[in-house]
Amino acid sequence: MAGRVAGKVALVSGAASGLGKATAERLAEEGAAVAIGDIRLEPAEAAAAAIRAQGGRAIALKLDVTQEADWVAAVAEAETRFGKLDVLVNNAGTADGHWIHKLSLAEWRRVHAINLDGVFLGLKYGAEAMKRAGGGSIVNISSVAGLVGIAEGATAYCASKGGVTMLTKAAALEMALLKTGVRVNSVHPGYMRTPMLEAVIEAYRDPAEARARLEAAEPLGRFGEPRDIANAVLYLASDESAFVTGAQMVVDGGFYAR
Numbered sequence: 312m313a314g315r316v317a318g319k320v321a322l323v324s325g326a327a328s329g330l331g332k333a334t335a336e337r338l339a340e341e342g343a344a345v346a347i348g349d350i351r352l353e354p355a356e357a358a359a360a361a362i363r364a365q366g367g368r369a370i371a372l373k374l375d376v377t378q379e380a381d382w383v384a385a386v387a388e389a390e391t392r393f394g395k396l397d398v399l400v401n402n403a404g405t406a407d408g409h410w411i412h413k414l415s416l417a418e419w420r421r422v423h424a425i426n427l428d429g430v431f432l433g434l435k436y437g438a439e440a441m442k443r444a445g446g447g448s449i450v451n452i453s454s455v456a457g458l459v460g461i462a463e464g465a466t467a468y469c470a471s472k473g474g475v476t477m478l479t480k481a482a483a484l485e486m487a488l489l490k491t492g493v494r495v496n497s498v499h500p501g502y503m504r505t506p507m508l509e510a511v512i513e514a515y516r517d518p519a520e521a522r523a524r525l526e527a528a529e530p531l532g533r534f535g536e537p538r539d540i541a542n543a544v545l546y547l548a549s550d551e552s553a554f555v556t557g558a559q560m561v562v563d564g565g566f567y568a569r
């Protein structure tokens with residue numbers, strides 16, 4: 312199949328839903344074979360089947376990003392099924408909704424285990440596979456909340472996403488220094504129309520007011536669509552971005568420009 316990532320093999324974490332699902336679809340449209348990793352296997356299988364129905368190549372993998380053994384198995388499965396790994400999108404994430412005075416240490420750790428430890432483990436095992444393939448591209452999904460503070464119960468989320476921002480830069484420099492051929496970049500979505508954002512909005516006492524306020528916080532006046540992120544990831548996954556590493560690509564309707 313021809314396309315901007317033709318011949319490449321990609322693993323996308325958290326790809327049963329939202330931004331990860333759109334990214335897996337977009338990469339497959341442009342010719343990549345895609346492994347859809349998610350803690351929820353059933354919707355991951357459905358996402359893979361939908362890609363296959365469109366003529367793409369996709370498999371589903373049970374992957375809890377907090378579990379080291381799951382990463383070892385997922386990377387091995389992608390290599391076994393498709394021969395190598397060229398692209399890893401560390402997308403799986405969770406949002407917390409607790410103000411500091413109500414945020415337990417257990418909840419703080421849960422958010423960091425998924426949003427930050429999960430990215431570290433993906434980087435570690437994904438990069439090893441890419442070294443075997445002669446290089447590759449790792450894209451970490453951070454957030455605008457990894458660049459600026461957000462009030463209203465997002466402290467653990469901001470801290471974990473800020474960690475992803477800096478982990479990306481340090482890893483990019485290390486991969487370059489070691490001449491691995493592996494590039495590492497981060498993508499920073501603004502408010503995107505996904506099940507995660509819907510859950511955040513519904514958790515407000517007045518969801519209609521919250522929806523209008525969050526939408527108004529976007530200078531372009533609307534929430535982003537999952538495909539907006541998928542297109543950014545596609546560029547970073549492809550050889551079009553061969554000289555791009557350690558970069559933070561902000562895709563946020565202008566939120567961070569204020």
Ligand SMILES: NC(=O)c1ccc[n+]([C@@H]2O[C@H](COP(=O)([O-])OP(=O)(O)OC[C@H]3O[C@@H](n4cnc5c(N)ncnc54)[C@H](O)[C@@H]3O)[C@@H](O)[C@H]2O)c1
Pocket residue numbers: 324325326327328329330331348349350351374375376377402403404405406425452453454455499500501502503504505506507508
């Ligand atoms: N939606 C937004 O407005 C927005 C904004 C900025 C950043 N992000 C980030 O984008 C990424 C995707 O978010 P989304 O909005 O598509 O969310 P989503 O809730 O729609 O999808 C997240 C997916 O991750 C999976 N997941 C959760 N925990 C997991 C685990 N431990 N292991 C493997 N998979 C797991 C879920 O099953 C789900 O399929 C997240 O990292 C999120 O923080 C989202």
